[in-house]
Amino acid sequence: MxxxxxxxxxxxxxxxxxxxxxxxxxxxxxxxxxxxxxxxxxxxxxxxxxxxxxxxxxxxxxxxxxxxxxxxxxxxxxxxxxxxxxxxxxxxxxxxxxxxPPQSNVVDHPDSFFKSIKVAVQMAQLFSLLPVTGYGGPNYKSVTFRWVHWKTIYFAIYLVGNTFILFCTALRSFSYGFTYDKSTGLVFFASSLMASLLLLQLATNWKKVNSDFAEMEFKLYKYNYPNGISKRFRIFTYVFMVLALVEHILSRVAQMQREVICSKDGSVISVVEAFIRNYYMEVFTYISFSLWIGIVLVILQFLCTFTWNFADLLLGLIGWTISSRFKLFNQALFKVQGQDRDSSFWKMTRMDYNELTDLTRKVDSYIQKLMLLSLGDNLYFICIQLLKGLNSNRKSGNIYETAYFLWSVGFLIIRTCFVTFTAAGIHDESKEAKTVLYSIPESSYCAETRRFLTQLSTNDVALTGCKFFSITRGLILTIAGTIVTYEVILVQFNTGDEDLPADGNNTYCMNF
Incomplete structure (x- = not known):
């Protein structure tokens, strides 16, 4: 102050x-x-x-x-x-x-961006991501990023572990042959590593991101805040991560069920050991097996899975926030629809609209790489999971694999829709003001309204994937069509080989 x-x-x-x-x-x-x-x-x-x-x-x-x-x-x-x-x-x-308003009324508002996304950021820090400090403070000004801090060290340990697993996976893939089925591990660890690095880059700019949102909230205070958005974000974050946890547990249970044939005596310890040997054979091909190393690998993969899910959550929440702001602007504008307003009113309205478009461009510059990676990952894994489900899960008769297949594909589709629909909402809401301008009285039509209408008609306000494409509703149909096309191609070229032979022999199990 x-x-x-x-x-x-x-x-x-x-x-x-x-x-x-x-x-x-x-x-x-x-x-x-x-x-x-x-x-x-x-x-x-x-x-x-x-x-x-x-x-x-x-x-x-x-x-x-x-x-x-x-x-x-x-x-x-x-x-x-x-x-x-x-x-x-x-x-x-x-x-x-x-x-x-007073400065404190803006940056300390319970529905401000800083307060709304606080739970998601703190949850990310629990699993090593977004290593920023100061979220216990009253507002975003307490947020800082420091290279020498235990949160950054925690992230660095995770990053080293992820890199090591990726290196071993890539080495084995290129040494023993590269197939679509074996590519999933390589793509998963590579994408989680890239997502981690992009989130680290975002963490270094996180105070700027919050500052941009706070500046917009101050200037557009007259439109108020999205009602209860902080509570909705908090609930959605918990639900989203619970769904992700269920998917992860189903994946492990289905894999454990398959490892029973590889265990020595069927005991829990034997099954866990068989699971670690086979699931992380890329690592234990090059180092000696150790149960403790296996437990560390399980923890590292859990962190990679969290990174994979959190990237979608964060992108969706940011898109949700911006689209909600455009919606508040449109609601205020629709209240004066058909009324006679002077040029000064339309000038101020256009300036308010510019604040939102400027915020969108600033935020896009921070998250556009992560957006491209997220949509590419989701597209790839939806295709692979559908193909695996068609070729393996339904034939195996394993109820856990069937449950995992249905849950995994469904959750992947939900995640993709969440990211795309919230981001596409920005583009949709940014065009809604045209309806009001089309219905203004003749006496209100002036240079400012013409300028505003031209801006609405020609300006493309949207989040992008590294400027390669804009996130709009049309993109959702494009993604759906791409999934169907690639799925047909993969089914035609797939040989139908399964990881687990139908006769149940132990050629699937790794020998040491």
């Missing part, structure tokens, strides 16, 4: 209407003379300071710089004194929530 000293207030900011009328050229430095003086300032207000090109009007009080503040479009007629501020000045706002 920033504030002025008494001298700075009297000399640089406060202008008394009564003293200006009496012709006095010097402002009083007496604190008592500041009481109830009506003041105005020419400047642009954001959460920390005021600079040029905006307007703030207020009432000065002892110990308070501003007690009432209004955005430029809502300056009362009786506030006539205007003074220029040639340099940015720190600003503390004390308001009754009309117009510009």
């Amino acid at each position: 920033f504030d002025y000293s008494d001298d700075e207030v009297s000399n640089k900011f406060i202008t008394s209407r009564s003293r200006r009328k009496s012709g006095m050229k010097r402002r009083s430095k007496n604190r008592d003379d500041l009481r109830e003086e009506r003041t105005s300032a020419f400047g642009y207000a954001n959460e920390n300071f005021i600079s040029d090109f905006g307007l703030v009007s207020g009432e000065a009080q002892p110990r308070e710089l501003i007690t009432e503040a209004y955005p430029p479009a809502r300056i009362p007629d009786n506030h006539l004194n205007v003074i220029p501020l040639f340099k940015p000045r720190p600003l503390t706002l004390h308001t009754n929530r009309r117009g510009f």
Whole structure:
């Protein structure tokens, strides 16, 4: 929180209407003379300071710089004194929530982006991702990224383990032959490694991301916040991760069921040992088997699986937040549909719209690589899981494999739809304002409305996949068509070989 000293207030900011009328050229430095003086300032207000090109009007009080503040479009007629501020000045706002709010009311709002996504970030940090500090603080300003911190070290350990497994998997794949079935492990560990690195890059910019959202929330405070979005995010995060955990457990149970034939005596320890030997044979081909090393590998794979799922969750929540903001803007605009409004109203409305489009572009620059990786991963694994299910799971008669197949494919489709629909919602909502502009009265039609309508019609506001494509509803149909096409091709070229022979012999089991 920033504030002025008494001298700075009297000399640089406060202008008394009564003293200006009496012709006095010097402002009083007496604190008592500041009481109830009506003041105005020419400047642009954001959460920390005021600079040029905006307007703030207020009432000065002892110990308070501003007690009432209004955005430029809502300056009362009786506030006539205007003074220029040639340099940015720190600003503390004390308001009754009309117009510009206090800084604390914005960045500490329970439905702000920082508060809404807090649970997801803290859950990610539990599993080594997004190693930022400061989420126990009151707002995003406490968030920092430090290379020398236990969270970053935790992430580095996971990264080294992931890289080691990927190296062993790639080495065995190219040494013993590369098939579509054996490619899943290589693609999985490679994608989780890339996702981890991209999330690390995002962590270094995480304070900027939160700052961009907070700046937008401050400037568009008059539209309020998406009602209850923080609660919805919290519930959805828990449900999403529970579904991911169920998928992971079903995968392990189905694999354990197959390892019974490889165990020595059918005991739990023997089955677990057989599972580790066979599931991580890429690693134990090059190092001696150890149960403790196997347990570490199980933990590392769990972290890789979490990374794979969390990337989709984070992208979906970010897209959800931005589309909700566009929706609030559209709701406010639809309230004036058909009404006669002057050019200043449409200018301010267009500027508010620009705040949202600028935010979308800034956020896209942070997450576009992760978006491309996420959609590519989901497309690949949906095709592979469908092919495996058609060729193996239904023939094996193993109820656990069948359950895993159905759950895995269903959850993959849900994840893909969640990411694409929330991101596509940004593009859809960004075009809704055209309906209002098409119905304005003839008397309201002006240069500002023409400019706004042209911007809405020609400006493509959307998240992208590294600028290769924009996330729109049309992309969803394209992805669905691609899955069907590739599935037909894979089925035609697949030999139908299964990992587990029908006669149940132990050629599947790894020999040591």
